[in-house]
Amino acid sequence: MALAVWSPAKWRSRRVSLVRRMLVLAHARHLSPQGCSALADQEPKEFAVYKPYLLYLAMVDGLYTIMFKKVSCTNEDGWSVALAEYIRHSDQP
Secondary structure (H helix, E strand, O other): OHHHHOOHHHHHHHHHHHHHHHHHHHHHHHHOOOOOOOOOOOOOOOHHHHHHHHHHHHHHHHHHHHHOOOOOOOOOOOHHHHHHHHHHHOOOO
């Protein structure tokens, strides 16, 4: 969802906090797949637990930095409109 509403500048400023949240999410889902309100074990797990979440964020970051680097937007509020226009006019090879 962030891809549609966050401008690249906002993504760059908030991606570290999003990585932290995703790491906690991966940890919590690994410990208790049915859900929990508190983490029983706060010790870091093996990298394989976190890898899918980090790969997902890397793909989103790649979309911002590689695929949509040519999208021009003058203000924060116009990112979703500018992105939609870019996709609409750039969908042909």
